[in-house]
Amino acid sequence: MSPPGRPKGEHRSAQREGNPVNALEPNDLPLSGIRVIDFTQVMLGPVCTQMLGDYGADVIKIERKGVGDLSRTTFEPVAGHDNPVFCSLNRNKRSVAVDLKNPDHLAAVRALIADADVVVNNFRAGVMERIGLGYDDCRRMNPRIIYAVGTGFGETGPYAHKGGQDVLAQAMSGVMARRADDALPLSIYATTFADYSAGMHLVQGILLALLQRARSGEGQKVSVSLYNSMLAAQMQEAAMSMMADSDLNWAAMPLTGVFETQDGAVVVVGAFKENPLRAICIALEIPDLSAEARFGTLEEQIKHKRELQTMFRERYRTNTTAHWLARLEAQDVLCAPVRNLREALADPQTAHNEMVLHGHDGEQTMRLIGSPIRMSNAPVGMRRAPPRLGEHTEEVLAEARAMAAANVGK
Numbered sequence: 001m002s003p004p005g006r007p008k009g010e011h012r013s014a015q016r017e018g019n020p021v022n023a024l025e026p027n028d029l030p031l032s033g034i035r036v037i038d039f040t041q042v043m044l045g046p047v048c049t050q051m052l053g054d055y056g057a058d059v060i061k062i063e064r065k066g067v068g069d070l071s072r073t074t075f076e077p078v079a080g081h082d083n084p085v086f087c088s089l090n091r092n093k094r095s096v097a098v099d100l101k102n103p104d105h106l107a108a109v110r111a112l113i114a115d116a117d118v119v120v121n122n123f124r125a126g127v128m129e130r131i132g133l134g135y136d137d138c139r140r141m142n143p144r145i146i147y148a149v150g151t152g153f154g155e156t157g158p159y160a161h162k163g164g165q166d167v168l169a170q171a172m173s174g175v176m177a178r179r180a181d182d183a184l185p186l187s188i189y190a191t192t193f194a195d196y197s198a199g200m201h202l203v204q205g206i207l208l209a210l211l212q213r214a215r216s217g218e219g220q221k222v223s224v225s226l227y228n229s230m231l232a233a234q235m236q237e238a239a240m241s242m243m244a245d246s247d248l249n250w251a252a253m254p255l256t257g258v259f260e261t262q263d264g265a266v267v268v269v270g271a272f273k274e275n276p277l278r279a280i281c282i283a284l285e286i287p288d289l290s291a292e293a294r295f296g297t298l299e300e301q302i303k304h305k306r307e308l309q310t311m312f313r314e315r316y317r318t319n320t321t322a323h324w325l326a327r328l329e330a331q332d333v334l335c336a337p338v339r340n341l342r343e344a345l346a347d348p349q350t351a352h353n354e355m356v357l358h359g360h361d362g363e364q365t366m367r368l369i370g371s372p373i374r375m376s377n378a379p380v381g382m383r384r385a386p387p388r389l390g391e392h393t394e395e396v397l398a399e400a401r402a403m404a405a406a407n408v409g410k
Contacts, residue, residue, distance in 0.1 A: 029056025029378050034210070036118040037109070038062060038093065039133075041069040043166070043192055044150045044226065045122035046089035047199035052118070052206065053092030054371050054380045060116075060396055061090065061387065062109060065097045068389040082361075087386040088368050091357070096397070097390030100131050108400040109133070114141045115403045118206055122150035125160045135221045145219040146209040150202050153227045164226050169194040173230035178237070180251035180258075198229040254301035255280060257309055258338060259316040259324075266316065266324050269334040277301065279331040283324070284315045354379075361385035 034057040038049040046069070053059040063069055072086045098105035110133075113119055119138055121128050128134045135147045149155060152164010153172075162168075167188050170176040175193070176186060205222035213219055231238065240248040250256070255270020255277055270276035277290040289295045289311075294304050301308060316324060321337050328335040344350060359366040359382040371380040 027056075030375070031056040034058070034118065035112075035116045036060065036120060037112050037116045039119070039121035039123070039128070040150070041122070042071050043089060043195040044199050044202070045120055046071070047196060048148070048150070048202040048206070049093065049120055050089055050091060051200075051203050051371060051373075053384075055375075055378060057118075059093040060112060060392075061093045061095045062100075063095055063097050063389060065099045065390070068095070068097065072389065082364060082386065082388060087366060090386040091359075091366075091368060091382050092384045093387055094384070094392035094396060095387035095390055096393045098393070098397075100133075106132070107404070108397050110141060111400040111404040111407070112396070113138050113145065114407060116142065116145065117210070118146045118148060120148045120150075120202070120206075124163065125151065125155050139219065143218060144213060146206055146213065147219065147221045148202055148206050148209075149221070149223040150198055151223065151225045154225045155223055159227070166192045166194040166226060169198075169226035169230045173227055174234060174237075175230050178234075178249055178251070180249075180256075193233075194226040194230050197233060198224050198226045201229050201232075252305075254298070254305040254308055257312065259313055261316050261321045261324055262319055264321040265338040266321055266328070267336050267338055268312075268328065271334065273332070276333065279333050280312075280328070283327040283331045283333060284312070285327075286311070286315060357382045359385055361388075 031052055034052070036049055036052050036057045036059045038045070038059050038061045040046050040049060040061075041063075049057075049059050049061070061069070069086060069090070071089065072083050075083055075085045098109065100106050100109065113133070119133075129137070135149075138145050138147055151160070152169065153159035153162055159172075167176075170189055170193065173194075175189065179186070201224040202222070205224060209220050209222050237248045240246045253269075253271065256268065258265055258267045268280065270280055273279055275290055277295060278288050281288050281290070289308065293300070295301050295308060325335055325337060339347075345356065350356065355370050355372070357366070357368050357370045357380070359368075366382065366385055368382070373380075
């Protein structure tokens with residue numbers, strides 16, 4: 001899938017000092033030989049291009065000279081332009097700091113695109129077109145280009161020019177309105193669910209386009225939006241609403257809930273068993289409530305949910321999290337402790353799954369979440385530490401000049 005004249009997997013620069021975990025050389029990875037010109041910032045785009053870089057793509061991150069990706073300096077604590085938030089999204093990339101209003105810099109970027117496989121951006125509609133790097137512009141330069149776009153609400157339509165952001169997508173898609181209990185106040189989901197989902201959808205679209213190009217020889221445009229990704233995440237609920245005029249809320253089921261214990265909390269999912277209520281009652285050492293008419297069927301349990309869960313809450317408070325987990329698991333009831341992120345990161349399963357990558361760049365130690373995808377022949381590592389702003393500018397611009405010279409007369 002590499003453009004003609006570029007050796008598959010060519011690795012163009014020395015790596016910064018690092019400590020890769022199960023890293024392979026780029027030539028051994030599935031996306032070796034694929035060059036990505038990355039205009040993205042914040043999360044939706046960078047989480048997409050980082051995954052491409054993790055699996056061997058040469059990702060060239062185009063940043064504003066002197067400023068760079070907004071996530072470099074938006075969040076405290078800031079370590080120069082190497083904020084941990086930025087680092088979490090930008091390993092295995094090269095950074096080029098340019099001024100696209102400078103004709104020479106713009107020409108260099110255009111030369112890179114002419115020899116690239118993928119261009120990715122997550123700007124508002126019209127931004128890339130105004131600087132002469134829209135899809136039609138790039139396709140004229142390179143008919144094989146995969147042009148990938150991430151937006152808030154779509155490239156066209158009534159909200160196309162509205163600023164997109166994770167929380168806005170939660171609110172407008174219906175995700176924020178769904179609560180386990182209607183008595184709870186509306187609140188923001190505290191993890192960037194929309195950004196991550198849309199970023200992964202963008203990865204999928206790019207890979208599908210690369211597969212199709214391998215057969216057709218032609219590139220195409222790929223687009224995703226935060227809004228569409230949040231609608232897609234609710235596919236089950238949406239189908240129930242549109243086809244049966246019924247509301248589906250998995251978190252509001254009568255035998256599912258979060259229950260405080262003496263020293264923490266447990267979450268229980270009472271499902272996927274012939275009589276989950278009986279199993280829960282055995283675990284809680286209380287009479288079998290499923291034998292009572294008011295709790296005998298799912299319909300009755302839904303009707304009397306508040307009463308049922310009040311009894312559960314009182315019982316869970318009488319002992320520890322470990323005690324109740326052991327008893328619930330003995331009855332094969334789905335359950336887990338409610339933990340914070342620090343506890344999850346310290347869990348032995350996290351270490352066993354190799355979900356934390358370790359490395360350093362000579363200035364700071366890197367501890368970053370790795371890829372959730374496991375491939376037996378392509379383990380992910382930190383081949384390149386997250387780049388300092390403009391770290392690879394001279395190197396990449398020299399490559400661009402060489403490409404432009406090689407293409408003269410073609």
